Amino acid sequence: MRHTNYGVMLGLAIAALALAMIAGAFWGTADLPWDERIRALLRLPDAQPNLQLIIWEWRLPRVIMVALVGGGLALSGVIMQGLLRNPLADPYLLGLSSGASAAATAAIVWMPAAFVASFGLELLAFLGAMLAFILTLGLAFQPGRGMDKLVLILAGVAISLFFQSISAFFLHLADPHxxxxxxxxxxxxxxxxxxxxxxxxxxxxxxGFIVTFACAKMLDAVLLGDERAVALGVPLPVMRFGLLSLAALLTGLAVAGAGIIGFVGLIVPHMARLMVGASHKRLIPLAVVLGMIVLVVVDLLCRIVLAPEELPLSVLLALFAAPPFVFILRRVRRGL
Structure with a gap:
């Protein structure tokens, strides 16, 4: 793809993101007149205070949060799939979601409400995700040999199952309310x-975007194989540890901001890859913007499909992500 085409595509994606965020601020469970929405969004002197409260204190923080979460999960997915050379790798592969869910479940079920309110459920979930990441790295790291990516994947699966069982145990014992x-x-x-x-x-x-973009050429070299990447001068152990830690941090903050959200880090990098190819210099910016668009649009649909009731993000994400996921599996099976 020529640079001009890529620039146009990225520009259109950014414009679509801006429109999606404006739509997320305008639409919601509250039915507001259009002229009043514009006045409230622009904070004009004659805007109604309650409408300004809805748009500026409820909707805009939510729209910005889901955009950041979508971009963070997409960037984490690019890092995981590139470093592990696994098209089915996603940000939750290292047990992060299971650790966060176990910490959040334990806090809600067992800890006093005042304690959870003072520390914040998001902070406790983030700490749980980081604990799972540390345990996964501890199992995968071998002194003198570094980190084996296959062992890392298996360790992530084991840690995920361990924390999932803890969450299920807590939910089984807890009061239904x-x-x-x-x-x-x-x-x-x-x-x-x-x-x-x-x-x-x-x-x-x-x-994280700046760091990952700076490592784009080294990530391209990793796609050729570990041996070739090392021969080309890539500090593979240091880069793998650093970028995986960055992916874990982004995923932990995403979990703290919006709970457990699957499929974004798995599907979005493939969407971007189909559009611009495997070059990380083009892949990284487009994947981040597409991740933001996907989650902003899905969050908006969750608010308006069954208004005034809201759907969880994972419900619509799973529904929309199933066809692309099947397509990716078919490509992997054919070795494409």
């Missing part, structure tokens, strides 16, 4: 996002 809150987090939702929740991911995602 309490489990509703835990299940709402496990199914993914950005409802209740506030401006104060945005800075961690808003800081880490741009920095």
């Amino acid at each position: 309490v489990t509703r809150n835990a299940l709402a987090f496990l199914m993914g939702s950005a409802a209740g996002a506030r401006w104060g929740d945005i800075p961690p991911l808003a800081i880490v995602l741009p920095l």
Whole structure:
């Protein structure tokens, strides 16, 4: 693909993201007149205070949060699939989602509500995700031999099963009224996002993008095989540890911001790859923007499909992601 075509494609994707975010701020469960929506969005002097509250304190933080979460998960997916050379790798491969869900479930079921409110469920979920990542790395790392990617995948599966069993055990023992809150987090939702929740991911995602984009050529070399990458001068052990840690951090912050959201980190990198090829210099920016678009649009649909009720993000994501996932499996089976 020529550079001009890629520039146009990326520009159109950014424009689509801007339109999707504006739509996310305009539409929702509350039916507002169009002229009042525009006044509230622009904060004109004659705008109604309650409408400004809905748009600026409820909708905009939520839209920005899901955009950051979608971009973070997509970038993590690009990193995981590139470093592990596995087209089915996703950000939750290292047990991050299971660790976060176990920590959140334990906090909701067993800890006092005042303790959870003071520390924040998001922070506890993030700590659980980081604990799972540390355990996975500890199992995969061998002194003198470094980190084996196959062992890393198997360790991630083992840690995931371990924390999933813990979550299931807690949910089985908990009061049915309490489990509703835990299940709402496990199914993914950005409802209740506030401006104060945005800075961690808003800081880490741009920095992570810069670091990953700077490593684009080295990621291209890794696709040729570990031996060739090392022969080309790629510091593979250091890069693999650093970028996997970055992917874990992004995924942990995404889980803290919007709960457990699957498929974005798996499907979106393949969507971008089909559009611009495997070159990471083109793949990384487009994948991040597409991840933002996908999650902003799905979150908007979750709010309006059954309004005034809201659907969890994982419900519509699974529905929309099933056909592309089958397509990817067919390509992998054929060795394409």
